[in-house]
Amino acid sequence: MAQAAQFPLPTPEIHVWVAYLTARCNFACDYCIQKPKMVPGQRRKPWGRYQELSGRQWVDALNAFPVRPEHPLILTGGEPSLHKDFAFIASHLEGYALDMTSNLTFDIEAFAKEMRAHGKVFKTSFHTYHPGFIAPEKWLDQAERLRDSGVVEQPTFSMVNLQRFPHFRSDEHDRNLAKLVQLADRRGLIYQFNEFRGTHMGEGFNREHKFTVDCTSAWVNIDPEGAVYNCQYHLTERKHAFGNITDIAAMKPLPKMGEWFSCSDFGYCDPCHENSGHGAFRDAQGNVFRRTANDARVYLQWMEPQAIRDVARRYFAQGDHQEAEHALLAAIGKQREGGVDDGETWADLGVTLYEQGKKKQSLAALQHAVERGVTRTETVASALLVARELGMADAVRQNLLRYVPAQHLDPIEQALDAMQPLGSTTDTTAPLG
Numbered sequence: 083m084a085q086a087a088q089f090p091l092p093t094p095e096i097h098v099w100v101a102y103l104t105a106r107c108n109f110a111c112d113y114c115i116q117k118p119k120m121v122p123g124q125r126r127k128p129w130g131r132y133q134e135l136s137g138r139q140w141v142d143a144l145n146a147f148p149v150r151p152e153h154p155l156i157l158t159g160g161e162p163s164l165h166k167d168f169a170f171i172a173s174h175l176e177g178y179a180l181d182m183t184s185n186l187t188f189d190i191e192a193f194a195k196e197m198r199a200h201g202k203v204f205k206t207s208f209h210t211y212h213p214g215f216i217a218p219e220k221w222l223d224q225a226e227r228l229r230d231s232g233v234v235e236q237p238t239f240s241m242v243n244l245q246r247f248p249h250f251r252s253d254e255h256d257r258n259l260a261k262l263v264q265l266a267d268r269r270g271l272i273y274q275f276n277e278f279r280g281t282h283m284g285e286g287f288n289r290e291h292k293f294t295v296d297c298t299s300a301w302v303n304i305d306p307e308g309a310v311y312n313c314q315y316h317l318t319e320r321k322h323a324f325g326n327i328t329d330i331a332a333m334k335p336l337p338k339m340g341e342w343f344s345c346s347d348f349g350y351c352d353p354c355h356e357n358s359g360h361g362a363f364r365d366a367q368g369n370v371f372r373r374t375a376n377d378a379r380v381y382l383q384w385m386e387p388q389a390i391r392d393v394a395r396r397y398f399a400q401g402d403h404q405e406a407e408h409a410l411l412a413a414i415g416k417q418r419e420g421g422v423d424d425g426e427t428w429a430d431l432g433v434t435l436y437e438q439g440k441k442k443q444s445l446a447a448l449q450h451a452v453e454r455g456v457t458r459t460e461t462v463a464s465a466l467l468v469a470r471e472l473g474m475a476d477a478v479r480q481n482l483l484r485y486v487p488a489q490h491l492d493p494i495e496q497a498l499d500a501m502q503p504l505g506s507t508t509d510t511t512a513p514l515g
Protein backbone atom coordinates (compact mmCIF):
# COMPACT_ATOMS: atom_id res chain seq x y z
CA MET A 83 0.00 0.00 0.00
CA ALA A 84 2.86 2.36 0.79
CA GLN A 85 3.98 1.68 -2.75
CA ALA A 86 0.59 2.79 -4.10
CA ALA A 87 0.89 6.12 -2.32
CA GLN A 88 4.31 6.75 -3.90
CA PHE A 89 3.39 5.42 -7.27
CA PRO A 90 4.96 7.79 -9.77
CA LEU A 91 2.87 7.33 -12.89
CA PRO A 92 -0.03 9.69 -13.43
CA THR A 93 -3.62 8.57 -13.12
CA PRO A 94 -4.34 5.71 -15.45
CA GLU A 95 -7.63 6.80 -17.00
CA ILE A 96 -6.29 8.70 -19.95
CA HIS A 97 -2.81 7.38 -20.45
CA VAL A 98 -2.20 4.74 -23.05
CA TRP A 99 0.04 1.97 -21.84
CA VAL A 100 1.97 0.00 -24.40
CA ALA A 101 4.20 -3.00 -23.71
CA TYR A 102 6.70 -3.59 -26.51
CA LEU A 103 7.42 -7.22 -25.74
CA THR A 104 10.01 -7.45 -28.52
CA ALA A 105 11.61 -5.19 -31.10
CA ARG A 106 11.89 -8.17 -33.44
CA CYS A 107 9.73 -9.24 -36.35
CA ASN A 108 9.55 -12.27 -38.60
CA PHE A 109 8.54 -10.03 -41.51
CA ALA A 110 10.57 -7.23 -43.09
CA CYS A 111 8.15 -4.82 -44.77
CA ASP A 112 9.68 -1.94 -46.70
CA TYR A 113 6.92 0.33 -45.35
CA CYS A 114 7.53 -0.57 -41.69
CA ILE A 115 7.39 2.72 -39.81
CA GLN A 116 9.35 1.47 -36.85
CA LYS A 117 12.50 2.90 -38.38
CA PRO A 118 12.90 6.16 -40.33
CA LYS A 119 14.12 6.58 -43.88
CA MET A 120 12.00 3.91 -45.47
CA VAL A 121 13.19 3.10 -48.97
CA PRO A 122 10.78 1.43 -51.39
CA GLY A 123 11.83 -2.15 -52.04
CA GLN A 124 14.32 -2.21 -49.18
CA ARG A 125 13.40 -4.80 -46.57
CA ARG A 126 13.32 -3.41 -43.08
CA LYS A 127 12.66 -4.74 -39.63
CA PRO A 128 11.87 -3.04 -36.32
CA TRP A 129 14.39 -0.97 -34.60
CA GLY A 130 16.76 -2.80 -32.28
CA ARG A 131 18.06 -5.61 -30.08
CA TYR A 132 17.25 -5.97 -26.41
CA GLN A 133 17.78 -8.26 -23.46
CA GLU A 134 14.06 -8.95 -23.33
CA LEU A 135 12.33 -9.28 -19.99
CA SER A 136 11.11 -12.83 -19.35
CA GLY A 137 7.41 -13.57 -19.19
CA ARG A 138 7.59 -13.86 -15.43
CA GLN A 139 9.28 -10.42 -15.17
CA TRP A 140 6.63 -8.79 -17.37
CA VAL A 141 3.78 -10.33 -15.40
CA ASP A 142 5.24 -9.60 -11.97
CA ALA A 143 6.01 -6.01 -12.89
CA LEU A 144 2.74 -5.19 -14.65
CA ASN A 145 0.62 -6.92 -12.03
CA ALA A 146 2.35 -4.86 -9.34
CA PHE A 147 1.04 -1.61 -10.76
CA PRO A 148 -1.37 -0.35 -8.11
CA VAL A 149 -3.56 2.00 -10.20
CA ARG A 150 -5.01 0.15 -13.16
CA PRO A 151 -8.62 -0.95 -12.83
CA GLU A 152 -9.33 -2.39 -16.27
CA HIS A 153 -6.78 -0.05 -17.78
CA PRO A 154 -6.11 -0.55 -21.51
CA LEU A 155 -2.77 -2.21 -22.13
CA ILE A 156 -1.51 -2.91 -25.63
CA LEU A 157 0.87 -5.81 -26.18
CA THR A 158 2.90 -5.02 -29.24
CA GLY A 159 6.37 -5.09 -30.79
CA GLY A 160 7.85 -5.70 -33.37
CA GLU A 161 5.83 -8.85 -33.43
CA PRO A 162 4.85 -9.54 -29.81
CA SER A 163 4.11 -13.21 -30.38
CA LEU A 164 7.83 -13.77 -31.04
CA HIS A 165 8.39 -13.33 -27.33
CA LYS A 166 9.02 -16.82 -26.01
CA ASP A 167 6.45 -16.31 -23.22
CA PHE A 168 3.81 -14.43 -25.19
CA ALA A 169 0.94 -16.73 -24.22
CA PHE A 170 2.11 -16.82 -20.61
CA ILE A 171 2.19 -13.02 -20.39
CA ALA A 172 -1.21 -12.58 -22.03
CA SER A 173 -2.86 -15.22 -19.85
CA HIS A 174 -1.34 -14.11 -16.53
CA LEU A 175 -1.86 -10.34 -16.59
CA GLU A 176 -4.51 -9.23 -14.11
CA GLY A 177 -6.82 -6.24 -14.21
CA TYR A 178 -6.06 -4.95 -17.69
CA ALA A 179 -8.26 -4.45 -20.73
CA LEU A 180 -5.87 -6.18 -23.09
CA ASP A 181 -5.24 -5.22 -26.66
CA MET A 182 -2.61 -6.57 -29.05
CA THR A 183 -1.17 -5.83 -32.46
CA SER A 184 0.15 -8.85 -34.33
CA ASN A 185 0.77 -10.02 -37.88
CA LEU A 186 -1.10 -13.25 -37.03
CA THR A 187 1.70 -15.72 -37.58
CA PHE A 188 1.47 -17.41 -34.18
CA ASP A 189 -0.18 -20.72 -33.27
CA ILE A 190 -3.68 -19.52 -32.52
CA GLU A 191 -5.00 -22.87 -31.22
CA ALA A 192 -2.24 -23.18 -28.65
CA PHE A 193 -2.58 -19.53 -27.66
CA ALA A 194 -6.35 -19.78 -27.29
CA LYS A 195 -5.98 -22.90 -25.18
CA GLU A 196 -3.68 -21.08 -22.77
CA MET A 197 -6.00 -18.08 -22.55
CA ARG A 198 -9.05 -20.26 -21.91
CA ALA A 199 -7.20 -22.26 -19.26
CA HIS A 200 -6.79 -19.03 -17.29
CA GLY A 201 -10.18 -17.54 -18.13
CA LYS A 202 -8.63 -14.61 -19.98
CA VAL A 203 -9.66 -12.70 -23.10
CA PHE A 204 -8.35 -9.77 -25.07
CA LYS A 205 -10.80 -6.91 -25.35
CA THR A 206 -9.49 -5.79 -28.72
CA SER A 207 -6.75 -6.66 -31.17
CA PHE A 208 -5.38 -5.31 -34.44
CA HIS A 209 -3.98 -7.37 -37.30
CA THR A 210 -2.67 -6.08 -40.59
CA TYR A 211 -2.17 -8.19 -43.70
CA HIS A 212 1.33 -7.83 -45.16
CA PRO A 213 1.10 -9.17 -48.71
CA GLY A 214 4.83 -9.66 -49.27
CA PHE A 215 5.23 -12.11 -46.41
CA ILE A 216 2.21 -14.38 -46.10
CA ALA A 217 -0.12 -15.98 -48.63
CA PRO A 218 -3.65 -14.58 -48.57
CA GLU A 219 -5.26 -17.97 -47.93
CA LYS A 220 -3.03 -18.60 -44.94
CA TRP A 221 -3.59 -15.19 -43.38
CA LEU A 222 -7.32 -15.50 -43.91
CA ASP A 223 -7.32 -18.91 -42.20
CA GLN A 224 -5.49 -17.37 -39.26
CA ALA A 225 -7.86 -14.40 -39.10
CA GLU A 226 -10.89 -16.67 -39.08
CA ARG A 227 -9.31 -18.89 -36.46
CA LEU A 228 -8.70 -15.92 -34.18
CA ARG A 229 -12.15 -14.45 -34.78
CA ASP A 230 -13.82 -17.78 -34.00
CA SER A 231 -11.60 -18.65 -31.03
CA GLY A 232 -13.43 -16.28 -28.72
CA VAL A 233 -10.21 -15.08 -27.08
CA VAL A 234 -10.56 -11.60 -28.57
CA GLU A 235 -13.84 -9.77 -28.07
CA GLN A 236 -13.36 -7.28 -30.90
CA PRO A 237 -10.59 -8.19 -33.34
CA THR A 238 -9.85 -5.80 -36.21
CA PHE A 239 -8.39 -7.06 -39.48
CA SER A 240 -6.85 -4.59 -41.82
CA MET A 241 -4.59 -3.76 -44.71
CA VAL A 242 -2.37 -0.74 -45.26
CA ASN A 243 -3.82 1.48 -47.95
CA LEU A 244 -0.97 1.89 -50.42
CA GLN A 245 -3.18 2.98 -53.27
CA ARG A 246 -1.45 6.36 -53.43
CA PHE A 247 1.96 4.89 -52.65
CA PRO A 248 2.71 2.42 -55.45
CA HIS A 249 6.40 2.82 -54.57
CA PHE A 250 5.82 0.37 -51.75
CA ARG A 251 3.89 -2.15 -53.83
CA SER A 252 5.08 -4.94 -56.10
CA ASP A 253 3.23 -7.18 -58.53
CA GLU A 254 3.21 -9.85 -55.85
CA HIS A 255 1.80 -7.35 -53.35
CA ASP A 256 -1.02 -6.36 -55.70
CA ARG A 257 -1.81 -9.98 -56.64
CA ASN A 258 -1.95 -11.13 -53.02
CA LEU A 259 -3.97 -8.17 -51.87
CA ALA A 260 -6.54 -8.56 -54.65
CA LYS A 261 -6.85 -12.23 -53.79
CA LEU A 262 -7.23 -11.53 -50.10
CA VAL A 263 -9.97 -8.97 -50.68
CA GLN A 264 -11.79 -11.37 -52.97
CA LEU A 265 -11.54 -14.28 -50.54
CA ALA A 266 -12.38 -12.19 -47.47
CA ASP A 267 -15.52 -10.87 -49.16
CA ARG A 268 -16.52 -14.37 -50.16
CA ARG A 269 -15.86 -15.79 -46.72
CA GLY A 270 -17.43 -12.90 -44.80
CA LEU A 271 -14.37 -11.60 -42.98
CA ILE A 272 -14.77 -7.93 -42.13
CA TYR A 273 -11.65 -5.84 -42.75
CA GLN A 274 -10.64 -2.23 -43.12
CA PHE A 275 -7.97 -0.24 -44.89
CA ASN A 276 -5.57 1.80 -42.74
CA GLU A 277 -3.96 5.10 -43.54
CA PHE A 278 -0.34 4.77 -44.66
CA ARG A 279 1.63 6.62 -41.98
CA GLY A 280 4.95 6.79 -43.71
CA THR A 281 4.82 10.49 -44.47
CA HIS A 282 5.76 13.21 -42.11
CA MET A 283 5.10 16.93 -42.42
CA GLY A 284 4.53 16.65 -46.14
CA GLU A 285 7.70 14.64 -46.75
CA GLY A 286 8.77 11.05 -46.45
CA PHE A 287 9.42 9.96 -42.87
CA ASN A 288 13.09 10.90 -43.07
CA ARG A 289 14.04 12.43 -39.72
CA GLU A 290 15.89 15.27 -41.38
CA HIS A 291 14.50 18.27 -39.53
CA LYS A 292 14.20 18.80 -35.79
CA PHE A 293 12.31 21.59 -34.07
CA THR A 294 11.63 22.67 -30.54
CA VAL A 295 7.97 22.66 -29.60
CA ASP A 296 5.88 22.07 -26.53
CA CYS A 297 4.47 18.57 -26.41
CA THR A 298 1.93 16.63 -24.35
CA SER A 299 2.79 13.13 -25.52
CA ALA A 300 2.47 11.25 -22.25
CA TRP A 301 2.24 7.62 -23.25
CA VAL A 302 3.48 4.91 -20.95
CA ASN A 303 5.63 3.13 -23.50
CA ILE A 304 7.52 0.20 -22.04
CA ASP A 305 10.43 -1.15 -24.04
CA PRO A 306 11.40 -4.86 -24.18
CA GLU A 307 13.70 -4.37 -21.19
CA GLY A 308 11.03 -2.64 -19.09
CA ALA A 309 12.23 0.98 -19.48
CA VAL A 310 9.43 3.56 -19.67
CA TYR A 311 9.29 6.43 -22.19
CA ASN A 312 6.71 9.08 -22.99
CA CYS A 313 6.70 8.58 -26.76
CA GLN A 314 7.80 6.08 -29.35
CA TYR A 315 10.69 8.16 -30.62
CA HIS A 316 12.24 8.35 -27.20
CA LEU A 317 11.58 4.65 -26.73
CA THR A 318 13.31 3.58 -29.93
CA GLU A 319 16.23 5.94 -29.27
CA ARG A 320 16.36 4.94 -25.56
CA LYS A 321 16.31 8.64 -24.69
CA HIS A 322 14.86 10.22 -21.52
CA ALA A 323 13.69 7.05 -19.75
CA PHE A 324 11.54 7.64 -16.68
CA GLY A 325 12.66 4.41 -15.03
CA ASN A 326 11.94 0.71 -15.33
CA ILE A 327 8.78 -1.21 -14.53
CA THR A 328 10.83 -3.74 -12.57
CA ASP A 329 11.65 -0.94 -10.11
CA ILE A 330 8.63 1.33 -10.04
CA ALA A 331 9.55 2.91 -6.72
CA ALA A 332 12.59 4.48 -8.41
CA MET A 333 10.67 5.74 -11.41
CA LYS A 334 10.49 9.47 -12.12
CA PRO A 335 6.96 10.87 -12.58
CA LEU A 336 5.75 11.06 -16.16
CA PRO A 337 4.05 14.24 -17.29
CA LYS A 338 0.31 14.22 -16.78
CA MET A 339 -1.83 13.93 -19.87
CA GLY A 340 -2.34 17.43 -21.22
CA GLU A 341 0.65 18.86 -19.37
CA TRP A 342 3.03 20.81 -21.61
CA PHE A 343 6.74 20.17 -21.66
CA SER A 344 9.37 21.39 -24.07
CA CYS A 345 10.95 18.93 -26.51
CA SER A 346 13.63 19.69 -29.07
CA ASP A 347 13.04 16.40 -30.96
CA PHE A 348 9.82 17.31 -32.75
CA GLY A 349 10.16 16.25 -36.35
CA TYR A 350 11.78 12.95 -35.40
CA CYS A 351 8.66 11.66 -33.66
CA ASP A 352 7.31 8.47 -35.14
CA PRO A 353 4.29 9.29 -37.25
CA CYS A 354 2.43 6.29 -35.88
CA HIS A 355 1.94 7.60 -32.40
CA GLU A 356 1.70 11.20 -33.37
CA ASN A 357 -1.09 10.33 -35.71
CA SER A 358 -3.09 8.40 -33.21
CA GLY A 359 -4.51 11.47 -31.57
CA HIS A 360 -3.04 11.17 -28.11
CA GLY A 361 -1.19 14.27 -27.12
CA ALA A 362 -0.82 17.56 -28.89
CA PHE A 363 1.91 20.00 -29.85
CA ARG A 364 2.30 23.77 -29.41
CA ASP A 365 4.52 25.95 -31.56
CA ALA A 366 6.50 29.03 -30.56
CA GLN A 367 3.57 31.28 -31.44
CA GLY A 368 1.32 29.39 -29.04
CA ASN A 369 -0.64 27.55 -31.75
CA VAL A 370 -1.79 24.17 -30.49
CA PHE A 371 -1.97 21.46 -33.11
CA ARG A 372 -2.57 17.76 -33.44
CA ARG A 373 -1.71 15.64 -36.38
CA THR A 374 -5.15 14.18 -36.44
CA ALA A 375 -7.01 17.45 -36.13
CA ASN A 376 -7.93 19.83 -38.88
CA ASP A 377 -4.88 21.97 -38.34
CA ALA A 378 -2.42 20.74 -40.90
CA ARG A 379 -1.56 24.34 -41.78
CA VAL A 380 0.86 24.52 -38.92
CA TYR A 381 3.28 22.18 -40.69
CA LEU A 382 3.79 24.65 -43.50
CA GLN A 383 5.94 26.84 -41.28
CA TRP A 384 8.63 24.16 -41.26
CA MET A 385 8.56 23.32 -44.94
CA GLU A 386 10.49 24.65 -47.89
CA PRO A 387 8.50 26.59 -50.53
CA GLN A 388 8.82 23.83 -53.13
CA ALA A 389 7.50 21.21 -50.70
CA ILE A 390 4.64 23.58 -49.83
CA ARG A 391 3.81 23.90 -53.52
CA ASP A 392 3.66 20.11 -53.70
CA VAL A 393 1.26 20.07 -50.76
CA ALA A 394 -0.84 22.70 -52.55
CA ARG A 395 -0.93 20.51 -55.67
CA ARG A 396 -2.18 17.60 -53.64
CA TYR A 397 -4.86 19.75 -52.03
CA PHE A 398 -5.88 21.06 -55.43
CA ALA A 399 -6.05 17.57 -56.92
CA GLN A 400 -8.40 16.46 -54.17
CA GLY A 401 -10.62 19.53 -54.64
CA ASP A 402 -9.53 21.28 -51.44
CA HIS A 403 -8.95 24.65 -53.06
CA GLN A 404 -9.08 26.72 -49.90
CA GLU A 405 -6.21 24.79 -48.34
CA ALA A 406 -4.32 24.92 -51.64
CA GLU A 407 -4.67 28.72 -51.60
CA HIS A 408 -3.48 28.94 -48.03
CA ALA A 409 -0.45 26.78 -48.80
CA LEU A 410 0.44 28.77 -51.92
CA LEU A 411 0.25 32.04 -50.01
CA ALA A 412 2.53 30.53 -47.39
CA ALA A 413 4.97 29.44 -50.11
CA ILE A 414 4.92 32.92 -51.66
CA GLY A 415 5.54 34.47 -48.24
CA LYS A 416 8.52 32.23 -47.67
CA GLN A 417 9.90 32.81 -51.15
CA ARG A 418 9.70 36.55 -50.65
CA GLU A 419 11.44 36.27 -47.30
CA GLY A 420 14.24 34.62 -49.24
CA GLY A 421 14.26 37.41 -51.84
CA VAL A 422 12.50 35.34 -54.53
CA ASP A 423 9.23 36.11 -56.28
CA ASP A 424 8.43 32.90 -58.13
CA GLY A 425 6.02 33.25 -61.04
CA GLU A 426 5.16 29.54 -61.10
CA THR A 427 3.75 29.75 -57.58
CA TRP A 428 1.70 32.79 -58.59
CA ALA A 429 0.39 30.87 -61.60
CA ASP A 430 -0.73 28.04 -59.32
CA LEU A 431 -2.35 30.58 -57.03
CA GLY A 432 -4.21 32.20 -59.92
CA VAL A 433 -5.77 28.89 -60.92
CA THR A 434 -6.62 28.02 -57.33
CA LEU A 435 -8.30 31.37 -56.75
CA TYR A 436 -10.31 31.00 -59.93
CA GLU A 437 -11.63 27.64 -58.76
CA GLN A 438 -12.99 29.39 -55.69
CA GLY A 439 -14.74 32.08 -57.73
CA LYS A 440 -12.24 34.78 -56.71
CA LYS A 441 -11.87 36.01 -60.24
CA LYS A 442 -10.33 39.43 -59.65
CA GLN A 443 -7.70 38.02 -57.35
CA SER A 444 -7.14 35.17 -59.79
CA LEU A 445 -6.56 37.60 -62.62
CA ALA A 446 -4.11 39.62 -60.54
CA ALA A 447 -2.17 36.47 -59.63
CA LEU A 448 -2.09 35.20 -63.21
CA GLN A 449 -0.91 38.55 -64.53
CA HIS A 450 1.76 38.66 -61.89
CA ALA A 451 2.86 35.17 -62.94
CA VAL A 452 3.21 36.40 -66.52
CA GLU A 453 5.10 39.46 -65.33
CA ARG A 454 7.45 37.11 -63.50
CA GLY A 455 8.20 35.29 -66.75
CA VAL A 456 5.62 32.49 -66.82
CA THR A 457 4.53 32.93 -70.43
CA ARG A 458 3.38 29.36 -71.06
CA THR A 459 0.30 29.16 -73.24
CA GLU A 460 -1.97 27.85 -70.49
CA THR A 461 -1.06 30.64 -68.07
CA VAL A 462 -1.45 33.38 -70.64
CA ALA A 463 -4.68 31.81 -71.86
CA SER A 464 -5.97 31.54 -68.31
CA ALA A 465 -5.28 35.23 -67.72
CA LEU A 466 -7.05 36.18 -70.94
CA LEU A 467 -10.04 34.00 -70.19
CA VAL A 468 -10.53 35.40 -66.71
CA ALA A 469 -10.10 38.90 -68.11
CA ARG A 470 -12.84 38.23 -70.66
CA GLU A 471 -15.15 36.99 -67.93
CA LEU A 472 -14.51 40.17 -65.97
CA GLY A 473 -14.96 42.43 -69.02
CA MET A 474 -11.34 43.51 -68.80
CA ALA A 475 -10.00 41.87 -71.95
CA ASP A 476 -8.58 44.97 -73.61
CA ALA A 477 -6.74 46.32 -70.58
CA VAL A 478 -5.29 42.92 -69.73
CA ARG A 479 -4.24 42.32 -73.32
CA GLN A 480 -2.34 45.61 -73.29
CA ASN A 481 -0.65 44.65 -70.05
CA LEU A 482 0.28 41.17 -71.26
CA LEU A 483 1.79 42.58 -74.42
CA ARG A 484 4.50 44.08 -72.22
CA TYR A 485 5.71 40.55 -71.46
CA VAL A 486 4.37 38.34 -74.26
CA PRO A 487 5.15 39.07 -77.91
CA ALA A 488 2.11 39.68 -80.12
CA GLN A 489 3.00 36.71 -82.33
CA HIS A 490 2.57 34.48 -79.25
CA LEU A 491 -0.49 36.27 -77.85
CA ASP A 492 -2.51 36.50 -81.05
CA PRO A 493 -2.80 32.75 -81.73
CA ILE A 494 -3.85 32.22 -78.11
CA GLU A 495 -6.60 34.80 -78.45
CA GLN A 496 -7.72 33.24 -81.74
CA ALA A 497 -7.89 29.84 -80.09
CA LEU A 498 -9.91 31.32 -77.24
CA ASP A 499 -12.31 32.92 -79.70
CA ALA A 500 -13.01 29.48 -81.08
CA MET A 501 -13.55 28.01 -77.62
CA GLN A 502 -16.55 27.79 -75.33
CA PRO A 503 -16.58 30.19 -72.35
CA LEU A 504 -14.45 29.49 -69.32
CA GLY A 505 -15.98 27.49 -66.52
CA SER A 506 -16.50 23.96 -67.74
CA THR A 507 -13.15 23.89 -69.51
CA THR A 508 -10.15 22.19 -68.01
CA ASP A 509 -7.65 24.71 -69.34
CA THR A 510 -7.30 26.60 -66.11
CA THR A 511 -6.34 23.52 -64.19
CA ALA A 512 -3.37 22.91 -66.41
CA PRO A 513 -0.79 24.82 -64.38
CA LEU A 514 -1.42 22.64 -61.36
CA GLY A 515 -2.00 19.41 -63.25
Ligand code: SF4
Pocket residue numbers: 107108109110111113114115116126127128159160161185212
Ligand atom coordinates in the same frame (compact mmCIF):
# COMPACT_ATOMS: atom_id res chain seq x y z
S1 SF4 B 1 4.98 -6.94 -39.85
FE1 SF4 B 1 4.77 -4.90 -38.92
S2 SF4 B 1 6.49 -4.72 -37.48
FE2 SF4 B 1 6.95 -6.45 -38.83
S3 SF4 B 1 8.24 -5.54 -40.46
FE3 SF4 B 1 6.09 -5.52 -41.18
S4 SF4 B 1 5.28 -3.48 -40.63
FE4 SF4 B 1 7.19 -3.84 -39.42
Ligand code: SF4
Pocket residue numbers: 295296297298299312313314315316345346347348349350351356
Ligand atom coordinates in the same frame (compact mmCIF):
# COMPACT_ATOMS: atom_id res chain seq x y z
S1 SF4 C 1 7.78 16.27 -29.61
FE1 SF4 C 1 7.86 14.21 -30.53
S2 SF4 C 1 9.84 13.38 -29.88
FE2 SF4 C 1 9.34 15.09 -28.49
S3 SF4 C 1 8.26 14.18 -26.74
FE3 SF4 C 1 6.71 14.85 -28.21
S4 SF4 C 1 6.26 13.00 -29.48
FE4 SF4 C 1 8.25 12.67 -28.43
